[in-house]
Amino acid sequence: MSQRAEIFEVSPRDGLQNEARMIPAAEKIALVDALSAAGFRRIEVASFVSPKWVPQMADGADVLAGIRRAPGVRYAALTPNLRGCEGARAAQADEVAIFASASEGFSKANLNATIAESLARFGPVVDAAKADGMPVRGYVSCVTDCPFDGAVAPSDVARVVAALREFGCYEVSLGDTIGRGTPDAVDAMLAIVTGEMEAAQLAGHFHDTSGRALENVDVALARGVRVFDAAVGGLGGCPYAPGASGNVATEALLAHLTAAGYETGLDAGAVAAAGMMAKGMRDGG
Numbered sequence: 001m002s003q004r005a006e007i008f009e010v011s012p013r014d015g016l017q018n019e020a021r022m023i024p025a026a027e028k029i030a031l032v033d034a035l036s037a038a039g040f041r042r043i044e045v046a047s048f049v050s051p052k053w054v055p056q057m058a059d060g061a062d063v064l065a066g067i068r069r070a071p072g073v074r075y076a077a078l079t080p081n082l083r084g085c086e087g088a089r090a091a092q093a094d095e096v097a098i099f100a101s102a103s104e105g106f107s108k109a110n111l112n113a114t115i116a117e118s119l120a121r122f123g124p125v126v127d128a129a130k131a132d133g134m135p136v137r138g139y140v141s142c143v144t145d146c147p148f149d150g151a152v153a154p155s156d157v158a159r160v161v162a163a164l165r166e167f168g169c170y171e172v173s174l175g176d177t178i179g180r181g182t183p184d185a186v187d188a189m190l191a192i193v194t195g196e197m198e199a200a201q202l203a204g205h206f207h208d209t210s211g212r213a214l215e216n217v218d219v220a221l222a223r224g225v226r227v228f229d230a231a232v233g234g235l236g237g238c239p240y241a242p243g244a245s246g247n248v249a250t251e252a253l254l255a256h257l258t259a260a261g262y263e264t265g266l267d268a269g270a271v272a273a274a275g276m277m278a279k280g281m282r283d284g285g
Helices: 011-015 025-038 060-066 082-090 104-111 115-131 154-167 183-193 213-222 250-259 268-282
Strands: 006-009 042-047 074-078 095-101 136-141 171-176 202-206 227-230
Touching (some): 006 250, 011 025, 011 042, 011 074, 011 268, 025 042, 025 060, 042 060, 060 074, 060 082, 074 082, 082 095, 082 115, 095 104, 095 115, 104 115, 115 136, 115 154, 136 154, 154 171, 154 183, 171 183, 171 227, 183 202, 183 213, 213 250, 250 268
Parallel strands (some): 006 042, 006 227, 095 136, 136 171, 171 202, 202 227
């Protein structure tokens, strides 16, 4: 019997957030609907952040209002603070995500706060989400390398993971934000982090800047991780991570997992079609 692995699709949010062209909500809605039809169980649709900092995500409520909600699919939104959580709740997101950095340099650039300050902000967000019965996912950025601070110690990652665990995050996604992570570095990080949170509650989020994303997926699989974030078309990049390119492409990850004997429940043809749609959005509609 095949083992199961899950791909958490992030293209509508993480994939599109850094695109220069302002993509109409109708195009984003069409992409989400295409992804829903492909068999994903979880899709990151929007982020409720200040439009001043991420203008591409200003229409999150419109996107969530316009999608066709498929049975059994959870539609997620990124929420940096209580105001964002309230916006996600009003837009009927199914779950929310909070995000911290394992490096001080990136935390200050991305969140304008130290790690400790950013974590302190999450308490009200988690309390509000729990009061509404909304699951909370956690993200940790720069789990091996930071564009400002260089190599990140695994113990620093573990401390942030432990904090997110204590908040009650049902899962924590570990991000190689700038795609410089080597298999050895990812393995060393996971060896420490799995002492704070079981592999079954972790996800891998690998960018393919250096062409090692699938190698890092294999390392994570060997450590027991079975959930991986990806974006169709390999879209993505962070506006606060200089030099970061796209997420690992869902199409490539799906083929890789399938070849390794993992069942994902995804329709490869539908995933490819969504990837073509996403690339068209990136290239100008």
